Amino acid sequence: MNNPLLTSGLVIIGVPAAVVGYILLIEFILRFLPSRIVPRVRPYLWITPALAFLAVFLVYPTIDTIRRSFMDRYSEKFVGLANYEYLFGSKDVITALVNNLLWLVFLTVGAVGFGLLIAVLVDRVKYEPEVKSVVFLPMAISFVAAGVIWRFMYDFRPEVGTLNAVAGAFNAGPIAWLSESPLNTFALIAVAVWMQVGFAMVIISAGLKGIDAELLEAARVDGATEFQIFRKVIFPLLLPTIAVISTTMVIIALKAFDIVYVMTNGNFHSEVLANRMYKELFNVGHFGRASAIAVVLFIAIVPMMIFNIRRFREQEAIR
Amino acid sequence: MSIRRSLLIRGAAAAGSLTLLLGAAACSEDEESGSGTVSVIGTWGGAEQEAFLQMVAPFEEKTGIKVEYTGTRDINAVLTTGVASGILPDLAGLPGPGQMREFAQRGALVPLDDIIDIDTYKAETSPGFVELGTVDGQLYGVFIKAAVKGLIWYNPAHYDGTVPETWDELTAIADEQATGDTAAWCVGLEAGPGSGWPATDWIEDFVLRQSGPDVYDAWVAGEHPWNSPEIRSAFEAYGEVVANSYGGSDYVVNTNFGSAANPMFDDEPGCLFHHQASFITEFFQDEAGASTEDYDFFRMPDINPAYAGAMTGAGDLFGMFNDTPEARALMEYLVTAEAQSIWVGIGGALSGNSKVDNYPDEIAARSAELLAQAEVFRFDASDLMPEAMNNAFWSATLEYTQKPGDLDRILNELDSVRESAYAEE
Numbered sequence: 001m002n003n004p005l006l007t008s009g010l011v012i013i014g015v016p017a018a019v020v021g022y023i024l025l026i027e028f029i030l031r032f033l034p035s036r037i038v039p040r041v042r043p044y045l046w047i048t049p050a051l052a053f054l055a056v057f058l059v060y061p062t063i064d065t066i067r068r069s070f071m072d073r074y075s076e077k078f079v080g081l082a083n084y085e086y087l088f089g090s091k092d093v094i095t096a097l098v099n100n101l102l103w104l105v106f107l108t109v110g111a112v113g114f115g116l117l118i119a120v121l122v123d124r125v126k127y128e129p130e131v132k133s134v135v136f137l138p139m140a141i142s143f144v145a146a147g148v149i150w151r152f153m154y155d156f157r158p159e160v161g162t163l164n165a166v167a168g169a170f171n172a173g174p175i176a177w178l179s180e181s182p183l184n185t186f187a188l189i190a191v192a193v194w195m196q197v198g199f200a201m202v203i204i205s206a207g208l209k210g211i212d213a214e215l216l217e218a219a220r221v222d223g224a225t226e227f228q229i230f231r232k233v234i235f236p237l238l239l240p241t242i243a244v245i246s247t248t249m250v251i252i253a254l255k256a257f258d259i260v261y262v263m264t265n266g267n268f269h270s271e272v273l274a275n276r277m278y279k280e281l282f283n284v285g286h287f288g289r290a291s292a293i294a295v296v297l298f299i300a301i302v303p304m305m306i307f308n309i310r311r312f313r314e315q316e317a318i319r
Numbered sequence: 320m321s322i323r324r325s326l327l328i329r330g331a332a333a334a335g336s337l338t339l340l341l342g343a344a345a346c347s348e349d350e351e352s353g354s355g356t357v358s359v360i361g362t363w364g365g366a367e368q369e370a371f372l373q374m375v376a377p378f379e380e381k382t383g384i385k386v387e388y389t390g391t392r393d394i395n396a397v398l399t400t401g402v403a404s405g406i407l408p409d410l411a412g413l414p415g416p417g418q419m420r421e422f423a424q425r426g427a428l429v430p431l432d433d434i435i436d437i438d439t440y441k442a443e444t445s446p447g448f449v450e451l452g453t454v455d456g457q458l459y460g461v462f463i464k465a466a467v468k469g470l471i472w473y474n475p476a477h478y479d480g481t482v483p484e485t486w487d488e489l490t491a492i493a494d495e496q497a498t499g500d501t502a503a504w505c506v507g508l509e510a511g512p513g514s515g516w517p518a519t520d521w522i523e524d525f526v527l528r529q530s531g532p533d534v535y536d537a538w539v540a541g542e543h544p545w546n547s548p549e550i551r552s553a554f555e556a557y558g559e560v561v562a563n564s565y566g567g568s569d570y571v572v573n574t575n576f577g578s579a580a581n582p583m584f585d586d587e588p589g590c591l592f593h594h595q596a597s598f599i600t601e602f603f604q605d606e607a608g609a610s611t612e613d614y615d616f617f618r619m620p621d622i623n624p625a626y627a628g629a630m631t632g633a634g635d636l637f638g639m640f641n642d643t644p645e646a647r648a649l650m651e652y653l654v655t656a657e658a659q660s661i662w663v664g665i666g667g668a669l670s671g672n673s674k675v676d677n678y679p680d681e682i683a684a685r686s687a688e689l690l691a692q693a694e695v696f697r698f699d700a701s702d703l704m705p706e707a708m709n710n711a712f713w714s715a716t717l718e719y720t721q722k723p724g725d726l727d728r729i730l731n732e733l734d735s736v737r738e739s740a741y742a743e744e
Contacts, residue, residue, distance in 0.1 A: 074425075086739065091732060156573035176569040179721065265512045267717055268572075282396035283512075284707045285421070287403075 022049060062298070069291035083292035093293070096271040099185050100300075103253040103272065106186065110193035111249050112242060115200025119208055120230065132205065136198030143195065147262030150191045154178050154263075181269035188270060191259050196252065200245050207241030208234070243311070247304050254300055273297055356385045357645045360397060361412035361635075364390040366601065370668070374463075374661045378652045384645045392511065395706070402427045407640035410649060413460055415702030416451045417709070419636055423454040429639045430457040434647050435654050443656060447696050448634060448671035462634035463653050464668040467690040468596040468699060469524040469619040469631050472580065472603075475612070477501075477588045482617040486528070489592075489620055493563065497591055502565040505590035507579020508572055508717060515713030516701065517576045518557060518720060520631070521594060523700045525553035527629045528622040532695050539703045541741035546730035554730070557716075558723045565590040568720050577602040584609050594619065596633065597686040601667035611680050618689055628694030633702060634671060663687075707740040708733075 026045045030038050072079045087093045118135055122128045138146065154177035155161030164174040177187045211234060219229045257274035264270045266279070273293055281290035363371055368390050375386045391397055394414055401407040402425060413419045422428045431437075437458065441449055444462070452460035471489070473480070478496070483489040493503035508515050527535050530549040537543035538550065564571055565582050566589075580599070582589025584607045593599075603609040621627045637653060639646055652658050656674035663670050664677045669687050678684040690696075701709045715729050722729075 156569065174569070176573055179569065179572045179717075261512075265514065267514055267714060268721070278396075279710065282393070282399050283710055285395075285399045286707075 019049060065291045065294050065298075067291075068287050069295045071288050071291075073286045073288055075287050079288065083288045084296075086289060087292055087296070092266075092271055093273075093276060095269050096266075096273045096276045099270065099272050100254060100256070102182075102185055103189055103192070103256050104250055106189045107192050107196070107253040107256075108246050108249040110189065111196040111200045112204075112246055114193065114197045115202075115204050115245070116238075116242070118197070119201045119205040120234070123205065123208055132198075132201065135201055138195045139198045141195075143192075143258035144262055146191055146195050147259045150187075150194075150259075151178075151263050154187060178264050178270075179268045184264060184268055184270045188256075188259050188263060191263070192252070192256060196249060200249070203245045204238065204241055207238050211237050247308055250304055251301060254297060355383065355645065356387055357410060357643070357649045358408040359386055359388045359410045359412075359649075360394065360408040361388065361390055362392055362394050362414075363412070364392070366605070367667075370662050370665045373665060374658055375649070375652075377661070378649060378658070382648055384648060386649065398422070401640070409641045409643060409646035410637055410639050410653075413636045413638045414706070415709075416460065416636060416698065417703050417705055419452070419460045419638055420454050421705075422638065423457075423459040427640060428459045429642045430459060431461065431639065431650065432458050434639070434642075435461070435651050440654050443674050444654075444671045445673065445691065445696075447698070451634075451698055452636065460636040460638045461650070461654050462671045463637050463659060464662055465632060465634035465671045465690065466596045466598045466669055467630060467632045467686050467693075468520055470595065470597060470616040470686065470689075471619050472583070472593040472595060472599065472614055472616045473591060474583050474588060475615050477583075478591055480615060480617075483620050485624075486620050486622040490559075493591060497563065501588050502590045503563040503592060504560050504565065505580045505583055505593045506561060506564045506571045507574035507576045508720065509575045513713060514572075515716040517579075517595065518716035519701045519712050520596070520699065521557045521560065522550075522553045522716065523631055523697075524594075524619055525556045525622070526550060526700070527631060527695075527697055528619070528626055529553060529556070531623070531626040532629065532697060535697055535700065539700045541704070541708070541737050545733040545737060546727065551726065551730065554719060554726055558719065558726075560594075561720050561723070572717055572720050578606040581607045583607075584613055597669055597683070598667045600682060611682060615682065616686070626695065629697070630689060630693035630695070631697050631699055632690055632693075633699040705740045708736060711736040711740070 023046065026042075030042060030045070033041065068075045069083055070078060070080060072082075118131070122131045125131075141149075152160060153162045154164075156164065156174055156176055156179075158164045158168040158174055161174070161177075163177065167173070167175055175183075178184050215233055215237075216229060219233050224232070255274060256272050257278065260266055260270060260272050260275045261278065266272065266275045273296065277290050277293040277297070280286050280293060361368075361371065368388065371388060372386075375388075378384070379386055389408070394412065395418075398407070398411060398413075398418075402422060407427070413422070419428065423430075435458075440458075440461070448462045448465065449458070452458055452462065481492070483492055490503075497503040506517065506521075508518050510516055523535075526538060526549065529552055534543060534549050538545075543549070561568055561571055566574070571579075576595075577599075580590075580593040580595070580603065583591070583593055584603075600611075600614065603614050607613075618630070621629070637650070639650055654672070656670075656672045659670040659672050660675045660677050662668040663675050663683070664679055666679045666683065669683070669690055671690075673691065675687075678687060701712050704712065711733055715733050719726060719729050
């Protein structure tokens with residue numbers, strides 16, 4: 001379509017109109033069906049658009065990717081496990097796996113840890129809203145924007161890089177944040193932590209406020225110090241919330257791409273799996289290997305998914 | 320309540336049908352407006368994009384066909400998905416002859432033999448460039464601008480311009496004159512996803528001058544191992560350059576190639592020499608604020624007299640994906656001397672076309688002469704290699720710059736990439 005205005009108008013009006021129209025249509029059809037089966041059929045008809053959407057954009061690509069991971073470069077010949085053998089023999093991919101592990105551990109611990117710290121410290125303080133707004137601000141920008149900002153912060157030249165300018169003030173030489181391994185992986189993780197701390201803090205703060213004030217009062221009356229209250233009362237009650245936010249962080253860590261792509265492109269041993277997948281697909285043009293990496297990431301995320309689904313079921317059971 | 324609700328329902332139905340009609344109308348209108356435009360994709364942005372648009376302006380005026388150019392640094396991504404999905408621009412700047420060959424063998428590129436005036440093209444263009452755009456006897460890619468590589472740049476204010484005859488002479492001069500805070504060389508490798516390419520240029524120039532064109536060709540074709548005495552000595556020679564560079568390996572690896580030579584223009588120069596291609600003049604002017612009096616060059620000297628007169632070069636290769644009348648017209652125009660003179664006149668570009676001669680300054684004219692008269696001319700090796708090998712080469716140079724002691728391991732890893740990268744062809 002040539003005209004972007006026309007296209008956006010079409011989408012903004014058309015898509016909701018189409019969905020409403022569909023619902024009206026099936027309600028109309030249901031009037032002609034025997035009233036016994038209507039309540040049983042109705043839910044499935046209502047969710048058909050959503051299911052169709054999921055099937056086309058989620059289920060089919062997943063199955064096709066798994067299929068392609070067993071085929072050759074242009075997905076023409078079956079090659080069995082050759083792509084997986086290549087991946088686990090490739091030094092770059094092993095580095096990427098190790099780095100993803102580092103991301104997993106340190107992003108989760110960093111974001112949740114700092115989020116918890118800030119949430120607890122500003123709880124019940126007068127300037128709480130201001131602090132929370134400032135900490136939450138980085139969530140408003142994209143990962144790419146954060147990557148660009150921090151590239152300047154980490155820049156090797158003291159005239160440009162803030163951190164090296166500060167180092168220069170203490171007469172320390174310029175530090176090569178992005179080209180020194182393994183410092184660079186931690187520098188990249190720090191950017192992600194900076195971005196996600198606000199999210200963790202907000203969720204944990206909400207959980208914190210859900211704790212019954214009487215419990216804390218009772219603990220204080222019993223003579224507990226604030227630190228003991230935190231360790232023995234607050235933290236255990238926060239565990240469900242921390243579990244939720246931790247699984248989110250683990251998923252973000254496994255998906256990490258934008259920051260690595262923009263800041264180092266995986267050079268200097270900072271490679272991660274998602275960036276590797278991008279390179280295999282778009283630079284090298286090897287559909288088989290890229291799909292194999294996608295499958296590996298998928299398998300890595302499955303435990304998280306199972307954990308999440310179990311928790312949802314438990315929550316539903318409580319209801 | 321129910322009256323309002325039924326009105327709401329009727330309103331929604333009307334809106335839905337209206338948008339469907341609009342959609343149909345817009346789509347059918349679009350079928351006709353396809354004519355009269357050519358879509359072009361290239362990696363150029365900023366000043367280079369400006370130059371390209373100026374280059375096609377006379378074409379647009381003369382034929383009334385609109386050239387829609389989109390610049391993207393991620394040209395590989397666009398073209399790979401395009402070839403798989405079938406949705407491609409009409410013309411595209413191809414990443415290199417290696418990729419062009421892959422696309423041609425997939426049947427994605429349109430052969431140009433019947434589209435441009437092939438006889439005039441072959442008569443006017445240096446045979447090296449014609450050859451590089453040919454796959455299995457058919458022409459698939461044309462060079463719309465070129466560059467000569469392996470030039471040693473210096474600032475006349477800090478170096479008297481003596482042209483050394485051999486590399487050893489040059490290193491002796493550098494040793495002698497690079498005293499105090501002035502290093503011999505300025506090197507910068509950072510270039511986003513392509514970081515490391517200036518180092519590959521260095522190593523290619525060494526291979527060509529130390530071991531000759533036959534070894535170079537075998538190396539490019541994946542037949543000559545990386546862990547061999549010839550390639551080793553090229554890497555080691557580059558390692559010596561880094562050891563004599565401004566700022567040390569951290570600076571080299573973190574500094575963008577365009578601004579790496581800035582210290583050469585300081586009053587107290589940080590370095591004496593800079594090895595780069597002919598297009599770097601644009602960056603000297605933009606990044607360092609230099610004018611044409613502030614820089615000059617000589618050709619990187621020979622090392623082994625048996626392989627004297629060798630030069631490396633590169634160019635921007637264009638191919639056609641969709642055979643439309645407008646695309647044909649534009650392709651015909653782009654190969655003419657008239658079109659290529661425009662970009663050459665703007666600066667920072669040379670042409671493979673021998674009829675082009677409006678060079679903006681003496682430096683451009685001299686580099687064009689070098690290109691035209693090279694006794695032994697070779698295209699940039701990494702651009703010719705398969706993409707996987709190219710990427711590995713770039714990463715290897717970054718690693719080697721930081722850890723020169725790991726040369727064995729680095730070369731062995733390159734050899735293992737070589738086994739799978741060329742096997743796919």
